[in-house]
Amino acid sequence: MRAGRKEGPPVAVTIKDVAKRANVAASTVSRVIANSSKISPGTARRVREAITELDYNPNYHARSLVKNTTNTIGIVMPRSAQSTFQNPFFPEVIRGITSEIHDKDIGMYLSTGQTEDEIYNEVVKMVVESRVDGIILLYSQENDRIMPFLLEKNFPFVLIGRPSAQLDQISYVNNDNVKAGGMLTEYLLLLNHKKIGFIGGNENSMVTKDHLEGYSNALAKRAVPFREEYVVYREEIKEGGQEAAIELMSLSSPPTAIIAADDMMAFGVLRMIQDMNKKVPDDVSIVSFNNFMLSELSTPPLTTVDIHIFDLGARAAESLVDLMYSGNKDIQHTIVPHHLVKRESCTVWN
Template sequence: MAVTIKDVAKRANVAPSTVSRVIANSSRISEKTKERVREAMKELGYHPNFNARSLANKSTNTLGIVMPNSAKIAFQNPFFPEVIRGISTKAHQEGYGLYLSTGQTEEEILEEVKQMVYGGRVDGIVLLYSRVNDKVMPFLIEQGFPFVLIGRPYNMNEDEVTFVNNDNFKAAKTVTEYLMLLGHERIGFIGGNLDYVVTIDHMRGYEQALTNAHIRIRKEYIVHHEEVKEGGQDAVIELMSIEERPTALIVADDIMTFGVLRMLADMNVNVPKDISIVSFNNVMISELSSPKMTTVDIHIYELGFEATMCLITKIKEPEVGERKIIVPHRLIKRESCK
């Protein structure tokens, strides 16, 4: 005969309603009682029927994660596994599973989000990107569906959206000023896809720093490619073909920087002797490059963790207003600048 909630309650010497609250991880139950009930569940081999609970509560205990289009390209970048690690840690702590989008185009992603919402597949959604002219966010706002954005909403009232972000404008301005302090004036900018708000903010910070220092912004020094290793290689080919080459580069992402370093080595251009490089993200592999990358630590794990914490609060307490959280960044000085 199957073990029931009543059997667990009897073993733990509590009411059946207390067992139900422990399963739901209610804050009304003390940790001591939770421990006793969970021990009784373990001893009796009791496993909650989450499908039945979901039907009763109209809850799935599942969070949706929406990737930028082409997850295939996204997963080449260590940013995404690391931010998902932050999301999954908090989700696990709160008893939520994860549902990952797989759409390859903007249209497929929007259709998948609609299925998540209309089909009641998830309780809330984390958007891992902020796109110019995005269609997903307006749909979620229109539906009144809980979601949190990692990034900055573009061309929208920020009071309408809960988002977790870095100050990417300030970070790019800081690294540009750092290179100028080292004596560089011919500073190139290798940005990611211009469809994404983070790229726009990086470029604005770079241009503002040059303007403040009365250094001319040279359009030929600014190139944009996908944030993968090959994108970095293609960018270097463009910039190194200029007659008056840059003496320093700001690169949007560490994985692109690997491509940059590889191509510069093939061209016999020494880093940092001939050209200095600053990157963004401080993923684990940034210390494995030769030379080791000077990069901006944006605390990727914390972005995911904080976003999930905000989302679960929105799900459990719908009356709570929208929030804006800025995760601090830090310049990590290593060996790629001179």
């Protein structure tokens, strides 16, 4: 070595170096880093091998400065976050979201609005003030103002649920809720129930509408009359289930089975039925949706539809990261499967 020669700093490996080593485009490397499902397993493996060989470390902070990004996503909750977090659906779906974004150093910004106007204004600020790079909406209802605003601004977002319109313009992750509602109804019909009550959540929410459609379709298929008095709506969780049970069981011809909007509402129904000195399932069968952990521990254990809440969140986050950072602008529609979990809250009606 020549006297006085100084070793320079190591040359940083760039994404272009990785792309050259793996013989792919730089955008493909970005997608692999973002864990995009659009990349074939073989290509992803080749890119990851190149990343390891070159000891490439993505500098997320530098990338955010260059691209004027925040490395933060907005999570838009239904109104009244306090009551929302009483429902295990939302912590679980957020757990799924964080499973996808944690290793990417992406943070979350949760909405806290108590009214629809407050939520809308908060979303406007997220976008206009560049607080987030993309948004996940955790609910969908008719006459919603948020999705049209995000479409107008061409802002990346993914919906967990089904949009009421503009399906071809909106990326979403959902269950087949019409099929799920029909499956529960069909199950009760096979148990010889003809008087089946339906307790929906928010009447304007798309998941309630889809469950009701599945319910009515299954009744029609078996030539069982649809009775308006058997359909009630409650937005509250446990208290709503109790009130709905009173309304249904006070009918002159009460239902012999009840479908509840989710497990938490079903717990309220169970409690009220027991307070009426009736037994589940001997006097009334009860089924619901979501398969929360507590549904297995209720008395009796609850028959419910497992909608794989964690997967809904994880797939939504994966789709949003793809939209935000990979350059892929393709609209993505993902359907997460569901299945019936039979427990002890139903019996054959004689």
